[in-house]
Amino acid sequence: MSSNAKGLKKVDVRLKWDPSPWDLPPHHLDIIATTYATDAPHGRPVYVVQFDKRSPDGTINMSRHSRTGQGFGFVEEMTFELDRLSSSFARVVVGVAIHQDDGHKTFGDVANTGVVVAEGYEELLTDDFQRVAGATAATVAEFTRNTSGAWEFREAVRGFDSDPVLFTAEMGSAPPL
Numbered sequence: 001m002s003s004n005a006k007g008l009k010k011v012d013v014r015l016k017w018d019p020s021p022w023d024l025p026p027h028h029l030d031i032i033a034t035t036y037a038t039d040a041p042h043g044r045p046v047y048v049v050q051f052d053k054r055s056p057d058g059t060i061n062m063s064r065h066s067r068t069g070q071g072f073g074f075v076e077e078m079t080f081e082l083d084r085l086s087s088s089f090a091r092v093v094v095g096v097a098i099h100q101d102d103g104h105k106t107f108g109d110v111a112n113t114g115v116v117v118a119e120g121y122e123e124l125l126t127d128d129f130q131r132v133a134g135a136t137a138a139t140v141a142e143f144t145r146n147t148s149g150a151w152e153f154r155e156a157v158r159g160f161d162s163d164p165v166l167f168t169a170e171m172g173s174a175p176p177l
Helices: 164-170
Strands: 010-016 029-037 047-049 060-064 076-081 089-098 114-119 122-127 137-145 151-160
Touching: 010 029, 010 137, 029 060, 029 076, 029 164, 047 060, 076 089, 089 151, 089 164, 114 137, 122 137, 122 151
Parallel strands: none
Antiparallel strands: 010 076, 010 114, 029 047, 029 089, 060 076, 089 137, 114 122, 137 151
16 A cells, blocks of 8 residues: 555556567557446446546546557556545556457567556556566556545556456456455
8 A cells, every 4th residue: 555644646557568560460558447436346337447438527537548559668648636536436446458459469478568657756566567477458556545535556466368348347356365
């Protein structure tokens, strides 16, 4: 959990990967966020935010999106204004999924992958997906509202073998014991 007693305010999640070789279809990765209600923190997501969908209230936005990775560092970014998120939300889960349009691809098949979760200049998580190299999607972070209403961060790197659509339904499930 993060140690910020006042809670997290504005957090960015950045994603990078290198393009596929010139003679192969492009690698397409996406940051995905799911939001959960106070009365169902592990139930069905209230809404999903990804490249073509933003949050209805504008508190979660994709500010940069790439379909190919450019090899120039972080090419995709999603911003979370947690301090503006309605009190009806208790949990936000963030993940990354690889599109499977051109055959089965895992994180191990994509060069130079990386994700950073940061609040301002403080990096809360840096990961290269090597521990989930055989997965096609992975959760990376979980933000939860504590009893005082402040948002906290928890590292949540966990691999899945699913496409982006199925992943949005699975990513908020409780981790196995």
